[in-house]
Amino acid sequence: MIALALWLWLWLWARISMDYTDEHYRPRCPRCEQAMVVVIGDYGRYAAIRDWHEGDIQRRPLRPADPAVLTGIKGWMAGTASVHGERVLAVGLTYLFGEGDCPHCGATFEVAAQREHSRPAEPDPWAVQVT
Numbered sequence: 001m002i003a004l005a006l007w008l009w010l011w012l013w014a015r016i017s018m019d020y021t022d023e024h025y026r027p028r029c030p031r032c033e034q035a036m037v038v039v040i041g042d043y044g045r046y047a048a049i050r051d052w053h054e055g056d057i058q059r060r061p062l063r064p065a066d067p068a069v070l071t072g073i074k075g076w077m078a079g080t081a082s083v084h085g086e087r088v089l090a091v092g093l094t095y096l097f098g099e100g101d102c103p104h105c106g107a108t109f110e111v112a113a114q115r116e117h118s119r120p121a122e123p124d125p126w127a128v129q130v131t
């Protein structure tokens with residue numbers, strides 16, 4: 001059990017940027033499967049539709065988890081960040097472990113769960129499109 005918790009911690013810690021000043025995820029809605037962007041950082045904390053010309057539109061604010069009720073590895077991560085004075089990270093983690101609403105259909109989703117199904121925030125300009 002301890003090995004699993006340690007592995008989860010290392011895996012999660014490595015997948016976040018460690019500061020939450022500019023996190024962008026590109027998950028799909030668990031209900032309508034439309035793409036959206038989830039932002040946690042200095043630009044705000046929201047789910048939105050990323051429009052190439054207009055930026056992030058139809059923004060819906062994320063709801064942070066209450067750190068007092070986080071348990072297991074989530075509680076440990078938030079608590080460790082807070083104890084070590086990493087306030088921005090601690091606050092960012094409450095949003096990562098919180099909820100959001102799909103800007104397309106309004107479905108509520110768990111940010112961390114959808115983050116695991118996300119793809120890079122920006123398209124890879126060097127990617128080759130195969131049709």
Ligand SMILES: [Zn+2]
Nearest residue numbers: 029032102105
């Ligand atoms: Zn949706």
